[in-house]
Amino acid sequence: MRKIALSPADYRLAFVVLGVVALVPLAVRSEYWLGVVITGLYFAMLAQNWNLLAGITGLFSMAPAAFAMVGAYTTGLLYHHAGLGPWIGVPAAALVSAAVGFGLGRITLRLRGAYLALTTLAFSEILRLVIANSIEWTRDLGLSVVGIFGGAKVPILYLFLGVLTAYQVLLMLLLRSRVGLFLLAIRDDEVGAVARGVDIVRYKTLAFTISSAGCGIAGALFVHFLQLASPELGLILQTGLVISMVVIGGMGTVTGPLVGALLMEVAAEALREVGVRHLLVFSAMVILVGRFFREGLMGAVARLRRGARLVAQPTSSDAERLA
Amino acid sequence: MLILEILFTGLLMGSFYALMALGLTLIFGILKIVNFAHGEFFMIGAYAYTLLVLRAGMPQVPAIVTAMVLGAVVALLMERLLMRPLYTGVIGAGALRDEYAIIVTFGLSLFLINLSHQVLGPYPIKGPDLVGVSRVELLGFFVSPHRLLASGLAALTLGLIVWLIRTTVWGKRVQAVAQNRFGAAIAGIDHARVSALVLALSGGIVALSGALLSPLFHAYPDVGAFPAVKSFVVVVLGGLGSIPGSIVGGLLLGVLENFGAIYVSYEYRDTFGFVILMLVLLLRPQGLFGERAREV
Numbered sequence: 028m029r030k031i032a033l034s035p036a037d038y039r040l041a042f043v044v045l046g047v048v049a050l051v052p053l054a055v056r057s058e059y060w061l062g063v064v065i066t067g068l069y070f071a072m073l074a075q076n077w078n079l080l081a082g083i084t085g086l087f088s089m090a091p092a093a094f095a096m097v098g099a100y101t102t103g104l105l106y107h108h109a110g111l112g113p114w115i116g117v118p119a120a121a122l123v124s125a126a127v128g129f130g131l132g133r134i135t136l137r138l139r140g141a142y143l144a145l146t147t148l149a150f151s152e153i154l155r156l157v158i159a160n161s162i163e164w165t166r167d168l169g170l171s172v173v174g175i176f177g178g179a180k181v182p183i184l185y186l187f188l189g190v191l192t193a194y195q196v197l198l199m200l201l202l203r204s205r206v207g208l209f210l211l212a213i214r215d216d217e218v219g220a221v222a223r224g225v226d227i228v229r230y231k232t233l234a235f236t237i238s239s240a241g242c243g244i245a246g247a248l249f250v251h252f253l254q255l256a257s258p259e260l261g262l263i264l265q266t267g268l269v270i271s272m273v274v275i276g277g278m279g280t281v282t283g284p285l286v287g288a289l290l291m292e293v294a295a296e297a298l299r300e301v302g303v304r305h306l307l308v309f310s311a312m313v314i315l316v317g318r319f320f321r322e323g324l325m326g327a328v329a330r331l332r333r334g335a336r337l338v339a340q341p342t343s344s345d346a347e348r349l350a
Numbered sequence: 351m352l353i354l355e356i357l358f359t360g361l362l363m364g365s366f367y368a369l370m371a372l373g374l375t376l377i378f379g380i381l382k383i384v385n386f387a388h389g390e391f392f393m394i395g396a397y398a399y400t401l402l403v404l405r406a407g408m409p410q411v412p413a414i415v416t417a418m419v420l421g422a423v424v425a426l427l428m429e430r431l432l433m434r435p436l437y438t439g440v441i442g443a444g445a446l447r448d449e450y451a452i453i454v455t456f457g458l459s460l461f462l463i464n465l466s467h468q469v470l471g472p473y474p475i476k477g478p479d480l481v482g483v484s485r486v487e488l489l490g491f492f493v494s495p496h497r498l499l500a501s502g503l504a505a506l507t508l509g510l511i512v513w514l515i516r517t518t519v520w521g522k523r524v525q526a527v528a529q530n531r532f533g534a535a536i537a538g539i540d541h542a543r544v545s546a547l548v549l550a551l552s553g554g555i556v557a558l559s560g561a562l563l564s565p566l567f568h569a570y571p572d573v574g575a576f577p578a579v580k581s582f583v584v585v586v587l588g589g590l591g592s593i594p595g596s597i598v599g600g601l602l603l604g605v606l607e608n609f610g611a612i613y614v615s616y617e618y619r620d621t622f623g624f625v626i627l628m629l630v631l632l633l634r635p636q637g638l639f640g641e642r643a644r645e646v
Contacts, residue, residue, distance in 0.1 A: 145627065149582070160617050264460075314432065
């Protein structure tokens, strides 16, 4: 069976999506909706970084929002206490969140599945409580941070898009190299990967470090757009949103997280106007996608194009499924 | 005397941690998955009890029973709609199975939280006490009689469930399916039905904890987050799937937290559990009573 995930069509589609976003400022003049698209790009960065960890390497982390918060507070504290702007703050955020991600990746190496999810969940909650409680450093209502481009929406949108595109190119190069194959091997069969000589310690830590750095950069950029760093960025609900976007878009594909994040951020605004909580709709979709369409939106599109049945059929044997 | 008081109130809280963790560990034992929607059954119980007593004027005891039944019914629905695929072959095995379970239960958790937000609003409602008296003196210090009674009920339920699983035929079936689903199926045990019953039991006792603790923690959409993470901590501490582990772990966490809150820092009391969780996972991943997992 041919799969959409990481096929040439998948990579091409991802760049088409980015191209479409580049045209948005030509058609949309509303400051409000430009802000929505910028937020969508922020979530697309988080989604793509989480996808590298969960969708590609098979490490189901619950901490993408926590790493965004690490990045946000790195640049926020540098600005607030040392007067340093985003040009130093954002690279510093990348370094700090990469270091924290390296550490967390290192200590959770042996954990998989639910254990890894629980540990990363615990990590992000501790971090959020510590940040929210250290008010001498982090202030009561969050840190106010300097804006970029005088707060003009269009340049900010292109900055975010540029960073996301650069990341997308690097991700493609990574996935098409030997390292990409190692990551997929770890996801599909860890024991087999070890047996074939894949240094899983090294590549799991690598995936964790890259993903955390990416989330940190996204978080740092986003607070310079919001001009406020607050512990709200690290809420489990934010992680829930990122996971929803990737699951609905299609885990393990490169286009799915982008499409999921952008579409759902816009949909969230539309739902807000109707007075329905967006997470109510998204979580219902997550359950349905998880239950019936394992490859999300991207998988469903590919299946429809092939004329295959939309819902997967039982594949494993009796002995396997009852084990 | 202070130490005795901290120990005692810690045990009161610990009996609830044990009860909630038991609900989580039962599901892990039988399905080998962690239920990330665990806290939402607590929320369902808290809301059901609070609203039935305050809005519908139902007496406390039938309201508690109804809350339990509601929790069990939602758990049965969850089993039928979302957990069945885990053993009907649609999902596959190993890591894929874990991933599926996390996605659907986490999705369910978000769904239930947001559903109650949408329907009932964000405002906390304080649950009614079981007894009118506000405090009684015991062993030289004061405790709330509601907490005393509620913890007694929690301990009673714990004992009842341990008895059920250890001695009855039904409990032996549960043990059989937990040990080897395939083997149990060959021996003629209806494993799907056993799983459904265990999930209903788990939903029921977690909803019971929610109802009994609603005077303390109130009823609001996100109320389940705190009991869920505490239960995660307890089951990991005691060993996933181990019944004695979750009871000892629950009491231990209740006491440790209470001492930590008084002697270390009150603001950071909720972080102790997380620190314990991370330490256990790193140093002794199988927990106090768990068995080391083997891979073929």
